[in-house]
Amino acid sequence: MKLGYKKIVVKVGSNVITQANGLPDETRIKHLVNQLADIKKLGIEVILVSSGAVASGRSLIKVSEKQDAVTTRQLLAAIGQVKLINTYANFFAAHEIQCAQVLVTKEDFRDRAHYLNMKNCLQILLQNEVIPVVNENDVVSVTELMFTDNDELAGLIASMLNADALIILSNVNGIYNGDPKIEGSAVIEEINGSVANLASFIQTGKSQFGRGGMITKSTMAQKVAKLGITVHIANGTKDNVLTSLLNNELVHTRFVPEKSKSGKKKWIAHSETAATGVVKLNDGAKTVLTSGKATSLLPVGIIEIQTDFLKGDIIKIIDEKNNLIGLGIAEYGSDKARERIGQKKQKALVHYDYFYSAI
Numbered sequence: 001m002k003l004g005y006k007k008i009v010v011k012v013g014s015n016v017i018t019q020a021n022g023l024p025d026e027t028r029i030k031h032l033v034n035q036l037a038d039i040k041k042l043g044i045e046v047i048l049v050s051s052g053a054v055a056s057g058r059s060l061i062k063v064s065e066k067q068d069a070v071t072t073r074q075l076l077a078a079i080g081q082v083k084l085i086n087t088y089a090n091f092f093a094a095h096e097i098q099c100a101q102v103l104v105t106k107e108d109f110r111d112r113a114h115y116l117n118m119k120n121c122l123q124i125l126l127q128n129e130v131i132p133v134v135n136e137n138d139v140v141s142v143t144e145l146m147f148t149d150n151d152e153l154a155g156l157i158a159s160m161l162n163a164d165a166l167i168i169l170s171n172v173n174g175i176y177n178g179d180p181k182i183e184g185s186a187v188i189e190e191i192n193g194s195v196a197n198l199a200s201f202i203q204t205g206k207s208q209f210g211r212g213g214m215i216t217k218s219t220m221a222q223k224v225a226k227l228g229i230t231v232h233i234a235n236g237t238k239d240n241v242l243t244s245l246l247n248n249e250l251v252h253t254r255f256v257p258e259k260s261k262s263g264k265k266k267w268i269a270h271s272e273t274a275a276t277g278v279v280k281l282n283d284g285a286k287t288v289l290t291s292g293k294a295t296s297l298l299p300v301g302i303i304e305i306q307t308d309f310l311k312g313d314i315i316k317i318i319d320e321k322n323n324l325i326g327l328g329i330a331e332y333g334s335d336k337a338r339e340r341i342g343q344k345k346q347k348a349l350v351h352y353d354y355f356y357s358a359i
Contacts, residue, residue: 001039001042001044001243001246001247002246002247002248003165003245003246003247003248005044005164005165005230005246006043006044006045006164007044007045007047007126007161007162007163007164008039008044008045008046008047008163008164008165008166008167008246009047009048009049009154009157009158009161009163009165009166009167010036010046010047010048010049010167010169010242011048011049011050011150011151011153011154011166011167011168011169012032012048012049012050012051012052012169012236013051013150013168013169013170013171013236014051014052014054014055015170015171016028016032016169016170016171016236016237017029017032017050017051017052017055017236018052018055022055022058023055023058023059024052024055024056024059024083024084024087026087028236028237029052029087029088029091030091031239032169032236032242033088033091033092033095034091034095035240035241035242035243036048036092036131036242037092037095037097038243039242039243039246040097040131041095045126046131047122047126047131047132047134047157047158047161047163048088048099048131048132048133048134049134049135049150049153049154049157050084050088050133050134050135050150051135051149051150052080052084052135053076053077053080053081053084053135053138054073054076054077054080054138055080056076056079056080056081056083056084056087057075057076057077057078057079057080057081057083058076058080059080059083060079060080060083061075061076061079063075063076073138074138074139077137077138077139078138078139081101081103081135081138081139084135085099085101085133088133092131097129097131098128098129098130098131099130099131099132099133100125100130100131100132100133101133101135102121102122102125102132102133102134102135103134103135103136103137104118104134104135104136104137104153105136105137105140106147106273109156109270109271109274110273110274111274112267115160115267118160119160119161122134122157122160122161123161126161134153134154134157135150136150136153149216151168151216151217151220152216152220154166154168155220155221155223155224155270156270158224158229158231159224159227159229159266159267159269159270160266160267162229162260162263162266163229164229164230165229165230165231165232166221166224166229166230166231166232167231167232167234167242167245168217168221168231168232168233168234169234169235169236169241169242170214170217170233170234170235170236171235171236171237172214172235173187173234173235173238173251173252174187174188174189174233174234174235174251174252174253175187175188175191175214175217175218175233175253176188187251187252187253188253189251189252189253189254190253190254190256191218191221191222191225191253191254191255191256192256217233218233221233221255222255223269224255225255225256225257225258226257226258226261226269227257227258227260227261227265227266227269228257228258228259228260228261229257229260230254230255230256230257231254231255231257232245232252232253232254232255233252233253233255234250234252234253235252238250261356262353264329264353264354265353265354265355265356268314268327268328268329268354268355268356269327269356271314271327272316272324272327274314275313275314275315275316275327276307276308276309276310276313276314276315277305277306277307277308277309277313277315277316277330277334278305278306278307278315278316278318279297279302279304279305279306279315279316279317279318279337279349280302280303280304280305280306280318280319280320280322281297281301281302281303281317281318281319281320281325282301282302282303282320283319283320284301285297285298285300285301285302286301286319286320286325288301289301289317289325289326289355289357290325290326290357290359294352295352296348296350296351296352296355297317297328297348297349297350297355298344298346298348298349299337299340299341299342299343299346299347299349300342300343300344300346302337302340302341302342302349303320303341303342304341305334305337305338305341306318307334308333308334308335309330309333309334310330310333310334311330311331311332311333312329312330313329313330314327314328314329314330315327315328315329315330315349315350317350317355324358325357325358325359326355326356326357326358326359327355327356327358328349328350328351328354328355328356329350329351329354330349330350331347331348331349331350331351332347332349337349
């Protein structure tokens with residue numbers, strides 16, 4: 001494989017493995033499994049993040065139209081997850097490969113202890129030559145507990161396991177420089193850094209059976225690339241998509257990674273929902289903190305502590321216009337921080353090693 005990756009996370013969208021009638025596309029699933037098996041046999045570690053439980057459930061049971069959307073989703077996901085994992089297990093068994101079901105919710109990432117438990121679980125599976133098949137637990141994940149979609153979950157897993165690459169398989173060839181349906185639009189093959197105007201020409205429409213559109217994919221891809229992991233967005237409905245991509249023979253979108261960040265920063269980057277405190281900075285402090293130099297957050301630049309927090313909590317750091325600057329781990333609580341607002345020569349509230357810039 002030309003790209004030389006040692007560990008990859010592959011995310012398969014429901015639109016890739018679902019037929020037009022909403023039922024699972026087992027031929028496509030088998031073809032993807034065959035490719036993953038070939039990749040694994042080359043000594044590359046593979047983690048699969050797969051949607052498709054609801055579609056699998058739809059193939060097994062008819063749901064009364066009186067059911068509301070949430071309970072319908074829970075019913076289909078609970079029944080469908082069994083079928084989905086069995087489908088994968090049977091196809092992997094043909095290659096004498098074991099796979100394991102790992103169902104997660106946002107709660108599993110809420111603090112460092114939970115995060116490390118999840119990481120240890122996935123690592124022990126990989127050490128024992130097992131392919132983890134990860135999915136959001138739709139049975140208990142309702143509204144506020146949900147990930148934006150499995151793209152966000154895949155980004156978290158890739159960061160957590162320090163993967164070399166995250167491959168997102170959708171039903172389009174990548175991110176286009178215009179409407180994909182209009183002649184003359186082409187795939188943007190390489191995206192570097194944060195591209196602010198990307199949203200202006202990405203289609204806002206979501207895939208028919210998925211939750212996440214291209215805007216959420218590109219936002220998450222930029223975040224993961226910023227942490228030092230290459231992200232690829234490619235068309236999973238194409239034959240041999242994974243082997244072609246890893247041999248550098250496929251037209252798709254690649255997000256160029258920045259310098260790799262520490263494990264702690266990777267966790268902080270994905271911890272916005274776990275943040276307790278909110279700290280507002282003046283524009284001078286914002287400029288210094290986001291300059292790219294190793295700078296800690298000092299009380300002299302703070303203008304307001306908006307919500308309380310304890311030492312060790314994740315805190316949101318915002319600018320004068322309430323835009324997110326970054327996330328960090330508090331070195332002390334909000335009481336002490338309030339006493340030190342605007343003061344020079346005070347201990348940093350967030351040390352550089354525990355600060356993640358969202359800009």
